[in-house]
Every structure is written in C-alpha cells, then in structure tokens.
Amino acid sequence: DSGVTQTPKHLITATGQRVTLRCSPRSGDLSVYWYQQSLDQGLQFLIQYYNGEERAKGNILERFSAQQFPDLHSELNLSSLELGDSALYFCASSVGQSAYGYTFGSGTRLTVV
C-alpha cells in the first residue's frame, strides 16, 4: 500500500457520460498530480494541485477538470466521455515539489463503451 488511495479501481461507462475519480494523497503530502496512461500516449501529465490551488496544467482536455479540497483529497471529473478516454488514470502525491519523486496510487481503470 503506497498510501495514495484511488477510487474506484474500475469504472465502465457509456460515451457521453460523466464520471468522477477520487484520490486521497499520502498523509502529509500537499501536492496531488493526475496522470493518464494509455497504450498509444503513454503516461501523460494532466494537472497538479498544491494545497488546494491549481499549480500546473499539462495535456488536459477541456472536457476534464479537477479540484483539490481543503482536506487535500482531489477529484478528477471527466465529462462527455469518448471511447478514446479509456485509460488508466493515476493520482500521485508529494510533500511539496517533486524533488524526491511522487508516490503513485494504484489507478482507476476507465473503460468507455
């Protein structure tokens, strides 16, 4: 157990739907990062939050949004889902900036049918 908790582990939904992925960071970690892992794109950085504020955006689609709450858990919202959004979505956390690397959760596997 890495200390980073992601729910749900698996999600199957239809095109056009909206889903919310949840992440609880490791205790004491203030930064949360979201990554998408797909076969064709590899691991793509989506977004980072630090202590409730958005710090950096990567290759995140406009249909996707995220937030970090006062208790530091984070949610990634994916809307108007397309088949191509099927992927593993990872959350990671770190104390501050990521000098010593991130700690990853076990991911949420999203399948859009």
Added chain:
Amino acid sequence: GEDVEQSLFLSVREGDSSVINCTYTDSSSTYLYWYKQEPGAGLQLLTYIFSNMDMKQDQRLTVLLNKKDKHLSLRIADTQTGDSAIYFCAEIINDYKLSFGAGTTVTVRA
C-alpha cells in the same frame, strides 16, 4: 521537445544482469528517476539520482548518469522473476512535472 526515450523491450535470463537505457531531454533536470510498474499496479519509485552524481548504487540496482550525453541507465544485478515489469525512466521538467518515457518491458526467462 519533452520526449524521454527508452527501448521498449528487454528479455533477460534469470540470474543475469539487466541494463535498461534511457535518453532524457532537459539538461536542467535536477533529479532523474526510475519507476517500476507491475501488472495491475501503480508506479513504484525504485530509485532516483541527483544530477550532480555519476552513479548511485542501491542493493541490486545501479544507476549511471552521463549528463553530457543526457543518458541514464539502470542495471539490475542477479535479475529475478519478480523483476519482470515495466520500467519507466522519468525526468523533472520545470521543477514540478515528471515526464516519463514509454517504458521498457523486462521479461525474465528461466
């Protein structure tokens, strides 16, 4: 660009050494990392090296860094079946973002 490059596959006999190579892009990266991903699991940080180091050894793992060529390698000594996994090289971009390579799938054969 931000492409970290690494070979996609490596097959090694149990007990031999494995060497996984990686080329990164940002010469200002302060840290470089190796992550391991087993089937159905998240990414596990194996080791990291600070950019002012040439080598770091941690039990069976040896990391070599050639800053001039932006080349990073991971050597696993006495490779075991439990070492079968995907190994990702990663660099820090702009002090906050980990940029990953495509991953090297290591298969350990008996």
